Amino acid sequence: MPNNSEHKILLIFSTVLIVLLGYLNYILRGGFNLFPLYLILLAIVAWKENLLNTMLLSSLAGVILIVKIFHTQHFYANEYLYYWDGLVKFSLLFIMSYGFWKIRHLMHIRDEINLELKQAMASLAAANGELNVLNSSLEIRVAKAVDELREKDNMLILEYRQALMGKMINNIAHQWRQPLNALGLVVQQVPLYYDSNEFDKEFIETNTAMAMKLIQHMSRTIDDFRNFFRSDKEASIFGVNQVISQVLSLVEETFKHDNIGIALNPESDPMVNGYPNEYAQVLLNVLMNARDALTAQNVDNALISIRSFSEAGKSVVTITDNAGGIAEEILGKIFDPYFTTKGPDKGTGIGLYMSKTIIDKNMGGLLTARNAGSGAEFRIEV
Template sequence: MIIFYSSITLIIGFTIVFISHYIFKGSELMKKLKNSEEEYRKLAEKYEAVVSNIREVIFQLDADGVILYVNNSWEKLTGFGLQESIGKNILNFLLDEEVKGINSKVDAKMLNGEFYIITKDMKTKIVEFTMLPLFTTKGEMSGYSGSINDVTERKQQELLIKAGKQYLESLNRTLEKRIKDEVAKNRQKDHILIQQSRLAAMGEMIASIGHQWRQPLNRLSLSIQDVREALEFGEINDQYIDGFTRESMIQIKHMSRTINDFRKFYRPNKQKCSFSVSESIEDALSIFSSSLKNHGIQVEFEYRGQQMAYGFPNEYSQVVLNILTNARDAFVHNDISNRKVTITIDESGDNLIAAFTDNAGGIDPLLLSKVFDPYFTTRPHGTGLGLYMTKMIIENMNGSVTAENKGNGTRFSLAVPKVTAEIVPSLVSV
């Protein structure tokens, strides 16, 4: 009996110890569980704090597109509070035009896209959606989670940039058209100037031909008048007829040669070629010699051989004639008594420089920079085209022309490229 009670006591003791052990373990487990719940709560709070304060809208939808969760950025984006939004379909916040192309359920085609959202104050914002489908353990889609990013400002900037580009393109097209129109107008103006210059040169040519023909015409007139007197005095015989014919033919040939010289002088060169600067100056002097003599102008020109330039010889002679004409008019306008023009030719680098210096009184220093402008003239009946055409012709030969006051007159310098080794091959091919 004693043994029975001892056994019972032992079993009860073991049972108490066992129960006490598990009670102790359970309390530790409960403590750990509470600690885990606390840590989870803190972690959840941290996560919520992070999610609530990021710039993008974080959301969760059910399978029908009903909002289950949105962070605080949703209210900043739309103006709708969380209580006003949770439980409503996401489509309610989209522009009507956007909803028309979307099914009642938020299906897979909305996983990525750009949409217009209507805010609480009825403003439109452009947003980018990025969503991922959520699935149950059975593989059924239960909803969506994703983010919304406000791109309104960026899109507006893109639109402004696009509008700016379109404006610049339109402006460029307009400017291009205006430039073309101005170029066309300038070309037309240049054609008119060239035509007027040709008319002025033609007038000079006719006047020069008149001067060149005056003497032979006078001789022919005297010879013809002498025929009547010779007939009255019986002096007409074969010898008289031969003399009359010979002298008349000399004068006629001189007049014909003058015409040919002027025709050659005013025939434009189509291609550049090598030419003698001295010979081109001589050609101009021979044509203008009678006008120079009639106005008492002495010309000193030291002929210095065959300095060969590259350009248009006839046009160069016309330039020389323009400068001589300008000097003649200056002598007459300023009423200069001892009239003199000195012509020299020098070399400078790759250029030949012909200088024409007169003593016609010079040019007003304030006007010196304008002498090559079109229609600029200091003469009462001047056209203002001679020196302008001079500049155009010389520059067309890759040369330059300058004017400066020298002593009691003006010096015009014509610089044109001389024939060099680089130009010779092209001359041979021509």
């Protein structure tokens, strides 16, 4: 590309040359036709310069040409011919110089567009490359984050289950109190009967059988607790009512001790494909929350109603208490991790978060809560 000073030199050179050519024509009086030289000069200027310079130069050439034509009119046979010749040559100068300039201009635009296109394509390719790298790493990162989250959730479920185990010690104590008392009576009977006539083989057999039955009952309680805290390895189909009764057998003595009634209302026996122990953990957590609310409010006729039924091909269990419900302003937060209204030594706030993870994520169901009647209602739908 010629620079600015080269342009100036070209322009001055062309102007001087055109004037010189004009002068030469004047001297030679039309002996030579120098018109083609004008054209070549103008073509070069049009090619290199802008439109204004091209037009100025072609006007100068045109003026010189007309002066020359007027000066040599005696060469023309007809008076009008030299007008005509002047007009044609003058127009030719303009048209040709404009044409050259236009072609050059268009080529310039084309080059610029091509360059821009090339640059755009290059940056597009670069962006595409970056995007691909980002995309593939994003997939990996998202998968990793999801894995980590799942891992964390599962750890939380496990830890919470262990924490629950601690809470359940109290329940085991209540579960054992009654059979232990009964066992005590059975044992006390032995020395009392020893001196009487009734102390015979039959007495020993009945007494032993009774003691064994009580011991087996206590052993079963321990098994129930142990089974409950075992992790579900794989999903299986289980009856909702059976899990409800297992959970109730773990807590009924404690609830009785706290004067909380339980109304069980199985309308049907819906089946669920999922993790029975995790499901039991959810039930237990919701029941413990209801118990906490009922004892905190000191409700007379404290009652927890449990309904189980099928709806639109899904199993539904609702657990309703009469402890006054959940304040509207916290209803949207109770499933958040670490949200609790209980004291730090009483609640971790993980219970409902964990329950929702189990039902919604692990089993593809829905755990919801609302206020109904004179308390809170939790609905487990799987």
